[in-house]
Amino acid sequence: MLELSRIGFELPGERWLFRGVDCCLRPPIQIAICGESGSGKSSLLNLMAGLEQPTEGKVAWAGQSISDMSVNERLDFRRSRLGFVFQAFHLVGHLSALQNVMLPCLLNNWTEQRAHSAAMALLERLGLAARAGDFPRTLSGGEQQRVALARALVHSPKMVLADEPTGNLDPSAANRALETLSQLCREQDAILVMVTHSERAAMMLDEQWRLADGMLVRPNHEDERT
Numbered sequence: 030m031l032e033l034s035r036i037g038f039e040l041p042g043e044r045w046l047f048r049g050v051d052c053c054l055r056p057p058i059q060i061a062i063c064g065e066s067g068s069g070k071s072s073l074l075n076l077m078a079g080l081e082q083p084t085e086g087k088v089a090w091a092g093q094s095i096s097d098m099s100v101n102e103r104l105d106f107r108r109s110r111l112g113f114v115f116q117a118f119h120l121v122g123h124l125s126a127l128q129n130v131m132l133p134c135l136l137n138n139w140t141e142q143r144a145h146s147a148a149m150a151l152l153e154r155l156g157l158a159a160r161a162g163d164f165p166r167t168l169s170g171g172e173q174q175r176v177a178l179a180r181a182l183v184h185s186p187k188m189v190l191a192d193e194p195t196g197n198l199d200p201s202a203a204n205r206a207l208e209t210l211s212q213l214c215r216e217q218d219a220i221l222v223m224v225t226h227s228e229r230a231a232m233m234l235d236e237q238w239r240l241a242d243g244m245l246v247r248p249n250h251e252d253e254r255t
């Protein structure tokens with residue numbers, strides 16, 4: 030469970046990107062974050078990942094404040110509990126599709142064999158088994174993003190953070206990638222938080238949040254504290 034309490038993020042020049050952000054996310058909730066470019070969507074994801082520290086307020090994972098964790102604890106939290114998907118895929122160019130997907134498992138000290146079978150199972154599931162040995166540059170955008178999805182989910186993270194994951198794909202590839210992402214997160218009982226510009230993509234998830242004028246607006250939200 031991820032809990033943000035009264036989070037504020039201040040930019041140089043005493044400008045607040047956002048302030049007073051409160052939320053409590055329990056699996057398998059799926060959230061879309063929308064908002065104009067520059068409204069702070071990526072910064073909010075970075076706070077959720079413990080990659081940035083809030084200026085005020087607290088981010089807690091399973092009751093433990095992320096800012097109270099040591100550098101190593103924070104690294105371990107990200108490595109074992111989180112999965113990331115980016116707009117530009119960010120696959121490692123000199124590794125095959127399979128090796129890219131195995132990477133998070135190996136970083137978590139899984140055996141080669143266990144990593145291999147988990148990665149192959151996901152690649153098969155995503156229709157990419159035949160491409161397992163191929164390098165990213167030989168794959169289409171849609172295929173690369175499906176490899177990236179497999180890499181984000183292979184180690185069964187508790188939360189997947191996706192920053193405009195379908196922004197570089199054509200509409201039909203985008204749709205397929207998104208459905209896959211949402212379905213895999215549900216199956217694995219992981220929280221999904223996704224930044225998107227697509228209204229249609231946002232509507233596929235449970236809640237649609239909007240960052241605007243330094244505030245987080247949650248239209249169809251029931252207060253978790255009541």
Ligand SMILES: Nc1ncnc2c1ncn2[C@@H]1O[C@H](COP(=O)(O)OP(=O)(O)O)[C@@H](O)[C@H]1O
Nearest residue numbers: 040041046064065066067068069070071072073
């Ligand atoms: N650590 C930082 N220092 C200075 N400016 C930052 C920092 N993080 C984000 N910003 C600024 O905050 C604004 C929002 O950034 P971002 O979170 O990337 O928005 P979005 O993802 O919604 O486009 C941008 O103007 C960016 O330059």
Ligand SMILES: [Mg+2]
Nearest residue numbers: 070071072192
């Ligand atoms: Mg952004």
